[in-house]
Amino acid sequence: MTTFQELGLSSKILFAIEKLGFEEATPIQAQTIPLAKQGHDVIGQAQTGTGKTAAFGIPLLEKIDVDNNHVQGLVIAPTRELAIQVGEELHKIGLNKGVKILPIYGGQDINRQMRSLKKFPHIIVGTPGRIQDHINRRTIRLNNVNTVVLDEADEMLNMGFIEDIEAILKEVPENKQTLLFSATMPDPIRRIAETFMTNPQIVKVQAKEVTMPNIEQHFIEVQEKKKFDVLTRLLDIQTPELAIIFGRTKRRVDELSEALNLRGYAAEGIHGDLSQAKREQVLRKFKAGSIDVLVATDVAARGLDISGVTHVYNFDIPQDPESYVHRIGRTGRAGKSGIAMLFITPREFNQLKNIERTTKRRMERMTAPTLDEAIESQQRIIAEKLTSTMESDNLAFYKRIAEELLEEHDSVSVVAAALKMLTKEPNETPIRLTDEPPMVKRDRGGRGGSGGGYRRGENKRSGGDNRRGGGDRRGDGRRGDRDGNRGGNFRNKRSEGSASGSRDNNRGGQRRHQDSSK
């Protein structure tokens, strides 16, 4: 165990970390911070949700000279949401010290950005396309940058950003320090990193597993046409606090979120074709809990840190094992537990095996719940709610009519009717979901060479920040059992007591269902 004091941080940064409720450094932080403080280039790899942002953020912020008006730190991230999120985390840690952070990303008014750039930010967190744009317009000067961070480097490679990154790095003084981070580290990115970096120190947190042990992983074999019904039953049974559902394509995400809404779930979709304002709005609603189901493509959800995501549903099997690791890593963060479900159609068994080979972990088979099971489980949840309401609320006002009812009817019938009213019965509202063809294994030789086509549905475009393209992602599995090291990376005041992912406030049952008649 390493405390932040032991890492020799300045008092202002320590104070901010304390305020964030971090009690001790996670392993990636404990190992990276000293190396980075000594000025080394660092390649950092650790599981999802284990605090990589602060691992690069803390040494970066320590290094900033607030009396110097030049941009000193540059963080490059693959998506806009991630640029915003990383910017926010850096802002919190650097607030006390007075570090000014500016996120810049595509989709935001460039003139506004230019005005903000004139206000002397110390650190810029941006997406590759937009940073390039500012370089070309000469509205950003990077000649005083002494630290560059590449977050989610593998994803940037997949998105075809590597040339942009090379071009950006040419604008930065050669003697800069470079920090590169990701949860997975396929070989091509390691090679590229090594050519960009000087004698990089590799910090790979020796976890037993690629995926976090505190994420329960299941698969369900289900035919394409039955997926949606199985999904809604699972939502009714598992009553996630917040859930993310992954679809393969943008169309899929649109259709799924619409279908869920028709059936009374508070869901919205997020993918690269939505406007920036819309994407931010959807994420805000999801964080606030006014929608509790987020339907997403892989890119849109990469790296997102949203506390309270208890369940991840892989409605469509991911394209490759690394995407699976990143997808399910949206839950089980900061020491909490999570549940991941994977739907596979009968022809997709090969991919399941492929994922298991990479994660070195067997997924448990679950059978698709029947309608009766879904209804029964809802009834149990409602019964629990009734009990807790009886125990905690003052019911005097309701008792007179209750007594009247009981004079005329037997008590079991009265309670049964109440249960029926509170239970969401099968909803037959027609929905439209275009079939996705099964993902038949593209034999890339497992750990074979790089290259490969674009991912379906999220095609490479010629500009902007939504490009994604070639690049084979390879696994980097580590052997392990599924029980060890449960949430062992964190001690956080905020997350204590929630390590079992308790849903004791029982937000289940009706709460998540919007009025489906609208």
Ligand SMILES: Nc1ncnc2c1ncn2[C@@H]1O[C@H](COP(=O)(O)OP(=O)(O)OP(=O)(O)O)[C@@H](O)[C@H]1O
């Ligand atoms: N030392 C710590 N103690 C407690 N919580 C922490 C600590 N460090 C970071 N966190 C919190 O843990 C959460 C996950 O951190 P972060 O987003 O940096 O993970 P990550 O490793 O980058 O994950 P991903 O691979 O998915 O991008 C954040 O909410 C962060 O504030």
Ligand SMILES: [Mg+2]
């Ligand atoms: Mg991250």
